[in-house]
Amino acid sequence: MFATDDTIIAIATPAGRGALGVVRLSGARALDLAGAMLECGASLQPRHATLTRITADDGAAVVDEVVATFFPAPHSYTGEHVVEISGHGSPVLLHAMLKRAIVAGARLAEPGEFTLRSFLNGKRDLIQSEAVADLIDAATPLQARVAFDQLEGTLTERIASIDVQLFDLIARLEGSLDFPDEGFHFIEPLEAVAQIDETIKALDALLATAETGRLVREGATVVISGRPNVGKSSVFNNLAGASRAIVTSIPGTTRDLITERVNIGGIAVTLVDTAGWRETADIVESEGVSRGTHARGIADLVLLVLDGSEPFTREDEQLLVATARTNRIVVSNKRDLGTLQSSLPGIREDCLVPPLTVSALTGDGFDQLRRAISDRGRTVA
Ligand SMILES: Nc1nc2c(ncn2[C@@H]2O[C@H](COP(=O)(O)OP(=O)(O)OP(=O)(O)O)[C@@H](O)[C@H]2O)c(=O)[nH]1
């Protein structure tokens, strides 16, 4: 475990070169240590951006012009004294600043330590601290919005209101137990039951949003399955917006799993193309088929692709049965060639909802498919 009362320093901007680079100090000695590096010394005015210069290791030569800002405790990110020094984004200059501050007594911060200190100093709770990392890691605008909501305390407020209800209930129940002879009750049994029911409802409502929250935060794995040659790789390429997987008219083209990260309706989707499902004596293809089956088993959502222009095959039927209890969307591809299958009665029994008809060749139906993926992705049980 590391100390929480010393002064820490870290480069706050990403590794590499950029127009700007920011070094951040936090702790009781932040102002002194910054002052030891800055030409203006420790005379920074609270919350004023000061244009000054920074000196090299020996303190003699000037190495960069910087803007320094001092945020006195407790009105800072961490709740401690914080100094942010914004210079040019050269790794050499930024590391020189780190070195000088460390020689003067600062400690290099551990990952997440600024946020840890903000938690320890009561600036944000654990839920909000987690949201800081989610906001930084957000890959889609929806992820960023949800993380920011959490950072603002939306979830914290909902939990706090349940906490208040429970606290009130406990206080009244204890009052009734402590003063049984007073001739009155702080709460009647029926009222207590009603309050408990209300709390359970509020918790259930919160839980119902948890899975959606997880999916938005962590993203969803969507696996494309189907027998050979139905157009899985073509559907994959269309959703990925790039010709990532090889498409040929030879059944058994795809062997390995192919993955691509895509933003579908704000959800960060890991799209997985798989080998066409069939029994085969080919060792390589057979390995591909078993990898595809495994991927299907861990998917949040399966896109089961059929060739709508051809009659059902035994493999189609087997896959429809195998995925009947899976969160799946049945996609009938090759709509441009006509949809022979939708007239087949078998489809109604195996698919609770009629298949979505698309054409990976023309792109028809893909807007609906994307919408269906983001809707179904949010309702995973
Ligand atoms: N007309 C038409 N042809 C399509 C469509 N989608 C795919 N194809 C053709 O169908 C053939 C098979 O397409 P793929 O995307 O490679 O099919 P796959 O399911 O990945 O095949 P395997 O990897 O072998 O399992 C190719 O010749 C594609 O050009 C479509 O919507 N319409």
Ligand SMILES: [Mg+2]
């Ligand atoms: Mg393929």
